[in-house]
Amino acid sequence: xxQNSSTSIQGRMTTFSPVLGPVVLTALFAFLFFAPxxxxxxxxxxxxxxxxxxxxxxxxNLLFGYTGLASFGHAGFYAIGAYFTGxxxxxxxxxxxxxxxxxxxxxxxxxxxxxxxxxxxxLTGIFLAVLTVALTEAMAKIIxxxxxxxxxxxxxxxxxPIIDLGFLDLDLTHSHDYYRFxxxxxxxxxxxxxxVVHSRLGRSFRAVREDAERARFVGIDVAxxxxxxxxxxxxxxxLAGALSAPWTRIVTLDQVNWLASTQPILNSLLGGFTxxxxxxxxxxxxxxxxxxxxxxAGLSEMLVGGILVLVILLAPTGIVGLLxxxxxxxxxxxxxx
Amino acid sequence: MTSQAVFVLFxxxxxxxxxxxxxxxxxxxxxxxKILNLAHGAFFMLGAYIAxxxxxxxxxxxxxxxxxxxxxxxxxxxxxxxxxxxVLKRLRxxxxxxALIATFGLMLFCEGAAKFIWGTDYQAVMPPPEIDRAxxxxxxxxxxxxxxxxxxxxAVFAALEMIMHRTWAGKIMRAVSNDPWMAGTLGxxxxxxxxVSVIASFALAGFAGGILVPNQALSPHVGASFVLYxxxxxxxxxxxxxxxxxxxxxxxxLVESANATFLSQYGGxxxxxxxxxxxxxxPTGLFPAQGAT
Amino acid sequence: xxxxxxxxxxxxxxNYGTFEVIKGVSLAVQLGEALAIIGPNGAGKTTLxxxxxxxxxxxxxxxxxxxxxxxxxxxxxxxxxGMGRTFQVSRVFxxxxxxxxxxxxxxxxxRNRRQRRGGWWRTxxxxxxxxxxxxxxxxxxxxxxxxxxxxxxSHGDKKRLExxxxxxxxxxxxxxxEPTAGMAPADRMQIVEMIRNIRREQGVAVVMTExxxxxxxxxxxxxxxxxxxxxxxxxxxxxxxxxxxxxDVYLGKDMYHAAD
Numbered sequence: 001x002x003q004n005s006s007t008s009i010q011g012r013m014t015t016f017s018p019v020l021g022p023v024v025l026t027a028l029f030a031f032l033f034f035a036p037x038x039x040x041x042x043x044x045x046x047x048x049x050x051x052x053x054x055x056x057x058x059x060x061n062l063l064f065g066y067t068g069l070a071s072f073g074h075a076g077f078y079a080i081g082a083y084f085t086g087x088x089x090x091x092x093x094x095x096x097x098x099x100x101x102x103x104x105x106x107x108x109x110x111x112x113x114x115x116x117x118x119x120x121x122x123l124t125g126i127f128l129a130v131l132t133v134a135l136t137e138a139m140a141k142i143i144x145x146x147x148x149x150x151x152x153x154x155x156x157x158x159x160x161p162i163i164d165l166g167f168l169d170l171d172l173t174h175s176h177d178y179y180r181f182x183x184x185x186x187x188x189x190x191x192x193x194x195x196v197v198h199s200r201l202g203r204s205f206r207a208v209r210e211d212a213e214r215a216r217f218v219g220i221d222v223a224x225x226x227x228x229x230x231x232x233x234x235x236x237x238x239l240a241g242a243l244s245a246p247w248t249r250i251v252t253l254d255q256v257n258w259l260a261s262t263q264p265i266l267n268s269l270l271g272g273f274t275x276x277x278x279x280x281x282x283x284x285x286x287x288x289x290x291x292x293x294x295x296x297a298g299l300s301e302m303l304v305g306g307i308l309v310l311v312i313l314l315a316p317t318g319i320v321g322l323l324x325x326x327x328x329x330x331x332x333x334x335x336x337x
Numbered sequence: 338m339t340s341q342a343v344f345v346l347f348x349x350x351x352x353x354x355x356x357x358x359x360x361x362x363x364x365x366x367x368x369x370x371k372i373l374n375l376a377h378g379a380f381f382m383l384g385a386y387i388a389x390x391x392x393x394x395x396x397x398x399x400x401x402x403x404x405x406x407x408x409x410x411x412x413x414x415x416x417x418x419x420x421x422x423x424v425l426k427r428l429r430x431x432x433x434x435x436a437l438i439a440t441f442g443l444m445l446f447c448e449g450a451a452k453f454i455w456g457t458d459y460q461a462v463m464p465p466p467e468i469d470r471a472x473x474x475x476x477x478x479x480x481x482x483x484x485x486x487x488x489x490x491x492a493v494f495a496a497l498e499m500i501m502h503r504t505w506a507g508k509i510m511r512a513v514s515n516d517p518w519m520a521g522t523l524g525x526x527x528x529x530x531x532x533v534s535v536i537a538s539f540a541l542a543g544f545a546g547g548i549l550v551p552n553q554a555l556s557p558h559v560g561a562s563f564v565l566y567x568x569x570x571x572x573x574x575x576x577x578x579x580x581x582x583x584x585x586x587x588x589x590x591l592v593e594s595a596n597a598t599f600l601s602q603y604g605g606x607x608x609x610x611x612x613x614x615x616x617x618x619x620p621t622g623l624f625p626a627q628g629a630t
Numbered sequence: 631x632x633x634x635x636x637x638x639x640x641x642x643x644x645n646y647g648t649f650e651v652i653k654g655v656s657l658a659v660q661l662g663e664a665l666a667i668i669g670p671n672g673a674g675k676t677t678l679x680x681x682x683x684x685x686x687x688x689x690x691x692x693x694x695x696x697x698x699x700x701x702x703x704x705x706x707x708x709x710x711x712g713m714g715r716t717f718q719v720s721r722v723f724x725x726x727x728x729x730x731x732x733x734x735x736x737x738x739x740x741r742n743r744r745q746r747r748g749g750w751w752r753t754x755x756x757x758x759x760x761x762x763x764x765x766x767x768x769x770x771x772x773x774x775x776x777x778x779x780x781x782x783x784s785h786g787d788k789k790r791l792e793x794x795x796x797x798x799x800x801x802x803x804x805x806x807x808e809p810t811a812g813m814a815p816a817d818r819m820q821i822v823e824m825i826r827n828i829r830r831e832q833g834v835a836v837v838m839t840e841x842x843x844x845x846x847x848x849x850x851x852x853x854x855x856x857x858x859x860x861x862x863x864x865x866x867x868x869x870x871x872x873x874x875x876x877x878d879v880y881l882g883k884d885m886y887h888a889a890d
Contacts, residue, residue, distance in 0.1 A: 070434050118617060126373050129437060130572045131616050137565060138609030145603065198753040200737050207734045210723040217683070217717075218735040218795055219709040219742050259561065262441060269438055297457055298557070301449025308442030312435050313427050 032183050036176040048179055050287040051186040052244045053267060057279030058193050059236035060264035065273035066197055067229040068209030073132030075260035076139050077108045077234040081241030086155040086251040097161035101242050108238025109231040116227035140256040154252030158245050178246055185243055196232060197276055205229050266304060269311055272320035281319050340476030345594045351483040353590020354490025355549050360567035360582050361493055362541035368514045368577030369534045372428060375440040378564025379447035380539055384409040384546020385555055386455055394462050402465040406547025413543025414536045421535040451557040464551040482551060489548050494583050501579060573615045575622025584623060634697055636661045636835050637803055642691035644681050651677045653859040664836040666846045669856035670879060675839040679807050683715045684708045710742035714801030718808045720792040728775045728791055732763040735798035766794045786817040806838040810845050822848050
């Protein structure tokens with residue numbers, strides 16, 4: 001239960017063997033690619049949302065699982081991306097869609113930079129938690145007062161974009177087409193995050209998470225590393241929001257409240273924050289629970305809440321951690337940590 | 338202008354005291370367990386629902402109303418005992434992130450249970466008949482229920498101050514809060530003190546639910562908005578300080594009320610500005626508690 | 631002797647609240663010199679140490695490192711400029727393997743020198759870097775622990791690993807806060823031998839606090855004695871050994887010699 005023993009780096013490394021990993025990922029990609037032919041529109045919508053939630057959860061876990069900072073207001077970043085993209089499409093900003101996505105991500109990163117420069121130096125732990133919650137709520141209030149952003153009703157009737165590549169137009173108006181774009185965007189984003197986490201930068205994140213004082217005394221600029229992590233995380237969360245706007249075709253205040261901020265936390269914890277893939281597994285598991293219990297009011301919250309408490313008390317490394325433990329036991333070196 | 342000022346003052350104090358009724362238990366548990374209980378608002382909500390179920394939508398008198406609130410307090414206190422045994426007890430001495438997230442899971446669970454039991458429709462409870470009317474103060478109509486909430490907040494604060502600073506139990510609490518290890522070596526039964534604190538904190542949440550349920554649209558989410566203000570008050574007050582929390586609640590209430598009256602087009606924003614200013618200017622709060630990070 | 635000292639503190643003053651803990655300390659460390667700061671518990675050794683390395687700020691006075699005023703320079707920057715520091719209770723990245731620990735330090739050194747090996751796109755460290763890390767581990771006699779997670783290794787080996795992290799930065803001065811605290815006597819002498827070797831091979835200066843007189847006399851060239859936040863004696867090892875003042879402080883009835 002002590003953090004040290006439960007979040008061993010070993011768990012990070014042995015969860016997917018070098019052979020199994022690519023096989024699983026390829027199979028998953030194939031399934032997702034052909035999903036529009038196999039699933040009805042309703043189910044396909046859930047699959048798309050799961051991908052978006054997976055990116056969102058990965059963005060949060062970059063901050064928590066790798067840098068050791070917990071944001072409880074991540075929905076704010078998501079909403080920045082969703083509202084910006086929603087407005088850009090609805091009011092036709094005359095920007096290519098890919099530029100809109102990029103701007104959304106940059107906006108998220110800039111907001112993270114502003115918060116980071118003012119607050120991250122001094123605020124960690126509970127203060128950071130409360131500050132991020134409060135800023136998100138304040139943003140929701142401001143959006144709720146803005147006519148252009150639909151006040152309390154949200155921004156509806158968001159058109160899906162057409163991407164002009166110069167030599168050909170990619171018409172994403174149909175949900176199947178946007179779905180495929182979403183899939184590719186997800187793959188690219190996840191790959192980029194994977195790269196960040198495993199790069200030299202990612203190693204300095206982990207050093208800061210492990211022991212900020214020691215990191216300082218190997219010459220790492222801890223405040224700077226934290227701000228960089230916060231910016232990448234905020235930017236990615238905004239990108240997840242940006243990708244969601246044309247998929248749901250409506251952006252509402254429900255996506256900004258502080259309960260929405262807990263979605264990536266749930267997914268990361270459920271799947272296991274010590275593993276890169278944990279948040280993805282969590283997003284899938286969560287969608288599953290939600291889907292099967294959707295007709296019973298309250299049941300999904302009870303299940304998810306209950307599971308979350310159990311996960312913390314019994315298996316803080318989440319589903320992926322449990323799988324890792326199981327495979328290590330099967331391979332016969334379960335006793336060695 | 339004066340009538341408006343009176344209105345702002347009383348409304349602000351009433352909101353402030355409502356925040357305090359919720360925040361009191363939160364700051365107490367933080368002071369002693371160093372756990373920010375995200376589920377506190379959910380237990381406040383359960384208290385409100387229990388009061389609604391026991392007392393109905395039309396309380397017969399102010400006495401039965403207070404009696405029902407006390408029943409809610411007892412019931413939620415009992416839930417607190419259960420929660421402590423099953424969950425909180427196991428969260429002592431773990432990284433605070435785990436505690437935050439576990440109590441968050443608890444909050445979800447409670448909200449889900451409330452939806453399951455009471456449904457998602459809004460319910461309404463009337464104030465008791467004796468105080469369901471308004472009087473004129475300084476040219477402004479002030480409802481008696483508003484004054485009642487202010488009185489309840491002050492009474493709870495006074496009681497907590499008495500307990501903490503004038504009684505043997507309070508001395509023990511403060512000793513445990515400052516240094517549980519030292520307190521343990523002095524022969525204080527620390528686990529017992531922690532358990533009693535949790536139960537008391539939950540009972541306070543239940544009591545607040547019973548007292549504040551009138552004039553609310555009662556739904557499983559009613560706790561979320563209150564507890565957010567309570568968090569802000571606890572942080573501004575200086576994590577774990579009851580006095581600091583009390584003052585922070587009054588400040589938040591007055592700022593919110595003035596904001597709603599004078600700048601209604603930007604309603605609800607001023608307190609966030611206030612919080613941001615406090616966090617940057619005085620990150621340890623008004624009355625920094627010992628041992629708080 | 632060099633005319634410009636490597637590290638120089640002038641009239642350093644540190645407060646905790648209104649209480650002055652360091653009351654105007656001055657000292658100088660020459661290039662390649664080994665200086666021990668000694669004194670009874672509570673004399674302010676560790677506080678002085680923290681002020682020199684930038685872990686805490688000071689109210690007044692000046693710290694000059696390699697001719698540059700670093701009084702206001704942050705800890706990580708001082709580290710980057712050549713102050714390598716260890717802690718009283720050794721600190722390493724507990725959940726990473728010994729090799730990963732050293733690699734993080736090496737990468738930090740390269741980053742601070744604006745160096746990058748291999749393309750920006752690559753994720754794993756270059757084989758050159760890994761070889762360098764392995765060589766450091768071997769040199770500190772913990773090569774066999776390469777893939778062990780740091781939580782699982784013994785106290786003495788953690789001290790060695792911490793020293794490896796610090797050496798990876800190629801420091802000009804090693805700041806060692808009680809390098810042998812809590813170690814068994816045999817282990818102690820091994821660490822001493824190691825530090826002596828490092829000094830001999832690299833000519834690196836050493837500033838250390840220490841309780842164990844044997845360790846001090848085997849490593850240090852000169853000694854500064856502190857009591858109640860002030861320097862009460864300074865000189866070569868032999869001068870200090872024979873000084874009456876020091877004997878009084880260490881053997882006086884209100885003081886005690888604790889090797890905790």
